[in-house]
Amino acid sequence: MKILTLLLAIVFITPLGAYASILDSGEISKAHYSVSLPFKLVDNMMIVSLPIKGKNYHFMFDTGATNVLSNQAIKELGLKKRSYTIKLHDISGEERESKLYKGPDLHIGDVSFTNFDFAALDTLKDFPMSCFKLDGILGYNLLRHPAVAIDFQKNEITLSNAYQGNPVSEGYNPIGFSFYNDDAPQVAIFHQFGDLLLGIDTGKNNGITFNHPEMLSVLENLGYKPDNRYTIDALGMYGLKEYDVRDYTLSNMNIGRVVLNDTRVTVQVKEGISLAGVGFLSYFKTIIDFPSRVLWLKPISKEEDGLSLPRYGFNLDLTPDGKLLTSHVAKGMLAHQAGLKNGDQIIAINGSNKSIFSQNDYCNIYLDKSNHLYISRSKRLNLTVLRKGKQKDISIYYKK
Incomplete structure (x- = not known):
């Protein structure tokens, strides 16, 4: 199937x-x-x-x-x-x-x-x-x-053609960038582990991802333990690919003069360019001056949003006959703690009963905030599941 x-x-x-x-x-x-x-x-x-x-x-x-x-x-x-x-x-x-x-x-x-x-x-x-x-x-x-x-x-x-203001007097921090292999504008990020290149990619929706499997042993040797371990299905141009990932909270990283404390980073067990996406950039006013090859960042205050909350720790799979099933329930994460299991069939989301889901419903679950099915990370998620023929209510919530 x-x-x-x-x-x-x-x-x-x-x-x-x-x-x-x-x-x-x-x-x-x-x-x-x-x-x-x-x-x-x-x-x-x-x-x-x-x-x-x-x-x-x-x-x-x-x-x-x-x-x-x-x-x-x-x-x-x-x-x-x-x-x-x-x-x-x-x-x-x-x-x-x-x-x-x-x-x-x-x-x-x-x-x-x-x-x-x-x-x-x-x-x-x-x-x-x-x-x-x-x-x-x-x-x-x-x-x-x-x-x-x-x-x-x-x-x-x-x-x-050129930034119209004065970024220095406006409080921006300058960081030079280069193009190695011409993948994306890349800046250097520094930490105890040394330095590595980080691509600035507005086509990536989450925060900082290190795509270097060897980083796992490097961080372990520095005394860091993963906050979470789970599997994601990342969507690229040619479909979905599954990756094993770890979340870490790192302190005292810096990009140019910008100091990053208690910053959530993801280490993905695959080789590739490390990336900073919109989940990171949205904490700054950002100028990417391509002609001058300078990235300017100005920190802004930002309310807690879905990407700053912990992941629930599960995926949803849509079957050809319209059933919505849970998968990749990560041990120790919020969904697992609440009692969710792989293969549970979702029959209600936040009080809205629905046993058969269309592709459009599936899209709304993650993308349409105005839709009653929307479940992107929030502080509480109520699910009703069918497990071995029995109905079960599960509440997943985040407490500081």
Whole structure:
């Protein structure tokens, strides 16, 4: 039986260094400009909408990827295919060759971004990726030209040829970044373990992840014990992949002048670039000055939200016949402590009875805060499950 599993993280990583053609494509209509556009946070993914030929298209805003459009959008817009292709890599390292197209004209304020290449991606409309209702990705080959200011308090992105203010006098901390293998802008993070490179990736919804299996023994030798151990199903361009992960709370880390105390980090048992996603960046006003290769961070006060709360410690699987089953219930975590078990069938969420779930219901569970099925991390979750033919009520709650 095929089971489709909870989407926990989306990361698009596209090495671009060997593809001068795609990086050199594109024109911006003005030499001096500053334009803003709003974004929505959907499961901590930054989603922007742009009108193209009279229709709004929805893009993930992703500093760790190339520009992408769905095959459906390419067909609708009648885009012209380029003579060259690109190889795309997702979080699992899986590589596929993709066709490139001359992109549509994008208008943001009074500025036009034209002739940028877009890679075709045929999985954006596949479930569960379809939950995000994406038409494409705005990525590095467009974003490399401006200074990109992200205001998570206003949910606003500003693109400008140069930052319009004075970041030093405004309280920002400068951190130089580089492009090693051209995966994403990378900064150095320092701790007792030494230093490592950390990619700044707005296409990743959670916080800091170290993708170095050897970090487990390094932290153990330094006396750190994992707060939690569990399994996640991470959603990349080419589907879901399962990873064994550990959560740690580390003190006295620093990125440039920014000191991070009691910071939750995840160590993922796979080799790859370590990443800082929106769950980390949203604690700062952020400027990614691509032309100058400087990351500016200004700490902001932020109310406790879902990503700052402990994980419940379980996944939900949707079966082809619409049953919603629990899986990956992690020993010692909140769900396990409350008595949840693998294979429990969910028949009610927070008082809403439902024994058969559609794909749309599944999407709403994680992404639609206004929906009665929404269960993203909160301080209390009430479930009714069916276990061996018997009904059982389970309350999972977080206490400080």
